[in-house]
Amino acid sequence: MAIIKLSAIERRKLTIFFTCLILAVLAWLFFSLSNNYEYEVKTAVIFKNPPLNKAFNPLQSDTVVLTVQGTGWQLLFTKLRIYPKDVKVSLAPLKNRNFITFTNQLKDINQEYSSQQQIVSVVPDTLYFDFTTRKVKRVPIKLVTKLSFIKQFGQSNQVVLDPKEVTVTGPQKELDKITYWPTDTLDKNKVNVDIIQNVSLKQPDENNISVFPSQTLAKIPIEEFTEKTFKIPVKVINNKEYYNIKLIPEKVKIVFMVPLSAYANVNESDFVATVDFNLWKNDKMQQLPIVIEKKKPFLKFRRVEPNQIDFFIRK
Template sequence: MAIIKLSVIERRRLSAFITCVVFAIFAWLFTTLSNPYKFTIKQVVVFKNAPQKRAFHPLQSDTVSTIVQGTGWQLLFAKFNEDKKVVSVDLHTLDTKNYVVLNAQLKQINAQKDFDHEIISVSPDTLFFDFSSRTVKKVPVELVTAISYQKQFAQSDHVSIKPRYVTISGPAEALSKITSWKTDSIKMNLANEDFSGRVNLQNVKEGNLNILPKSVIVNIPIDEYTEKTIEVPVKLINNTNYDIVKVFPQKVKVTLTTSLTNYPDLNEDDFEAVADLDLWRKNGYSTLPVKVTRLPSYSKVVKIAPQNIDFIIKK
């Protein structure tokens, strides 16, 4: 393959030519992008100032096509602002009408935009709504968490949520499908202490629903866990014939994990260990396995010793 060798002067001329071409391209792009254009983009409709005495349901999609006027630069930057493509529609006219004219609100809509390009028309121009009686319903708060715990730490008691219920209002048909309302996610990594704070509820996605309050106070007790062994008496169940039965041993050792806070107060009264006599009567067991049927909340049985007990039935 032939290699073209250029002199120093020729290399300088070529470099100058390439530089001029690059500058020309950038100048052309700058001029082109500075010119005004009209372009169509899809935007999501969000509602504000919803009527308090009328429940409503939109009869069209929650997106509209907007014709936007702006420079090529504004069009380019709009592509990087997908999360800001929303149209905020004022619903105060629904107190007396069943429709909202979007083009009548263009000045108000453009004033709320974070970028410079201007919406000059919206399609569809008019949003229509269906109305029904507004009802009220209370639903429990559903806590959403994403918590990882430090080694030997865990949740040590029930979560406290205040208030436990929230009030939602809107169309009866929409409320019938709602059984709880979720919070924003509580995220903790390697947690080793209690969480206590105000957590927002997830936003209402339908413009015809209202929720009160908007946030709740959450307390998640977190404690270090350790092992403890307690002797627990064995209770015989399903002795339907009231036989005189003796079990050996009469107590078993239950090893469990429990929080350091609860550790000093645990005793055998907090537990119930049972053996089922039906396993002998119906299945012919020669020894009876022991199960722990009651133990403190957020404690976990590690082992039971012995796991099976002997028994004697007196005739």
């Protein structure tokens, strides 16, 4: 293939040509994106000002299609799903009817957006609602945590919540599904001191559910743990035929971690070691694995020695 060689003047002319071409394209793109266009955005509906004495249930999807008038730049960002993320509509008209229209609220809705971006219409324009009497239910709060501790530290007692219950208001059908109310996740790393912190409650997924209060004070006791050991006897379970069974050994060593404040109050009776005789009768196992059951919470079991034992049946 022949290689075209250009002189210095020709290369400079070619560079000027492509530079002018790129500048022209950029200028055209800039002015084109600065013009106004209408485009459609599918977005979620957020309800505000709900009626106090009614539990409402929307009879259609909680998403609508907005026809928005804005610049080409806004159209570009909308394709990237930057905005609008949602549209807020007032339920105040439901005091005396069972529907609302976006047309009557477009002026108020548009005040929440840029003056260069206006909602022209909404599909569907009318939203209908079914009503029932609002019911009230009290349920316990469930603290959701994601905690990691400095080595040797951990939670040493039950979490205390204040308040420990929440009042949920809404339709009876929805309240029947609710047995507790979760908090937002309390996320902390390298914990080595007591946690005392206000935690927000999770926002309802349904627009016709309200929760009070919006937060709770969580108190989580944190302590340093230390190692402790015991030798405890092993019990045989599921020996329904009352075989005379000899275990070897009859006691095992357990190693566990205990909070410093509880060290003196933990004894052998707080643990039970068992072997399941069904494992021999049904599975013909020649050694039986040890299972440890602890009677007190917040004791961290580490290991048992040995973890399985021999046995023989006396005749």
